[in-house]
Amino acid sequence: MHNDFVPRSAMVVAAHPDDIEFGCAGTCAKWARRGAHIVYVLVTSGNTGTHDRNHTRQTLAELREAEQRQAAAICGVNTIEFLRYDDGEVVPSLELRKALIALIRKHRPEVVIALDPRPVFIGDEYINHPDHRAVAIATMDAVFPAAAMPLLYPELGEPHRVREVWVQWVEDPNTWVDISETLEVKIQALLAHKSQVGQEVAERIRARAYEAGRGLVPAEAFKVIKLYRRHFEQEEAAPAANAAQANASA
Numbered sequence: 580m581h582n583d584f585v586p587r588s589a590m591v592v593a594a595h596p597d598d599i600e601f602g603c604a605g606t607c608a609k610w611a612r613r614g615a616h617i618v619y620v621l622v623t624s625g626n627t628g629t630h631d632r633n634h635t636r637q638t639l640a641e642l643r644e645a646e647q648r649q650a651a652a653i654c655g656v657n658t659i660e661f662l663r664y665d666d667g668e669v670v671p672s673l674e675l676r677k678a679l680i681a682l683i684r685k686h687r688p689e690v691v692i693a694l695d696p697r698p699v700f701i702g703d704e705y706i707n708h709p710d711h712r713a714v715a716i717a718t719m720d721a722v723f724p725a726a727a728m729p730l731l732y733p734e735l736g737e738p739h740r741v742r743e744v745w746v747q748w749v750e751d752p753n754t755w756v757d758i759s760e761t762l763e764v765k766i767q768a769l770l771a772h773k774s775q776v777g778q779e780v781a782e783r784i785r786a787r788a789y790e791a792g793r794g795l796v797p798a799e800a801f802k803v804i805k806l807y808r809r810h811f812e813q814e815e816a817a818p819a820a821n822a823a824q825a826n827a828s829a
């Protein structure tokens with residue numbers, strides 16, 4: 580199923596700098612080009628993600644935040660919230676859930692793009708990073724029902740209903756976004772994470788995108804959970820009514 584939906588606003592919640600670029604950056608860039616306001620939330624700044632002993636957690640975090648800012652700007656995303664949890668130590672705590680509720684109520688996104696809370700094993704040669712699972716669980720628990728409930732944490736802002744959750748890196752997608760126009764933008768954004776990837780990643784990303792698009796177009800795949808009816812369904816009914824009227828008078 581090809582999906583041309585563009586939300587007015589979206590929030591992407593990731594565990595590490597580069598999670599978004601490996602996942603949904605093509606979709607984010609496409610939506611940003613069509614006027615969506617997009618916010619990235621980085622739960623960690625990847626402050627232990629190196630084998631280089633010249634780095635400290637502090638210097639690595641600073642470098643990776645700069646890389647993430649550059650990657651986001653390439654996709655037309657200029658708002659990033661860094662929560663600065665320690666890389667490799669994230670758990671789905673009430674504290675993290677509350678931090679995410681506060682950001683959802685602050686930015687009021689129509690769509691939240693999240694990691695998949697389910698997998699422990701991915702294929703038969705990879706264990707999902709524990710931070711990915713922890714951030715994904717905290718994201719789901721912040722979106723529903725907490726962010727929308729006025730009696731839950733009124734000090735964290737006005738309640739807000741997220742309409743849809745788009746889960747990236749899923750094995751059972753129900754929605755595909757054609758990223759023909761932004762595949763190369765996605766690759767450039769990923770390459771901005773110089774401390775993590777080299778040029779060789781470009782071919783891997785291209786191949787993966789065409790695999791997701793069944794060899795026809797480069798795509799990104801998601802499992803979309805529709806929590807509330809989309810705002811534009813009612814608006815779409817209006818032109819249909821007009822067309823019926825025109826037919827009647829012809």
Ligand SMILES: [Zn+2]
Nearest residue numbers: 594595598708
């Ligand atoms: Zn990650």
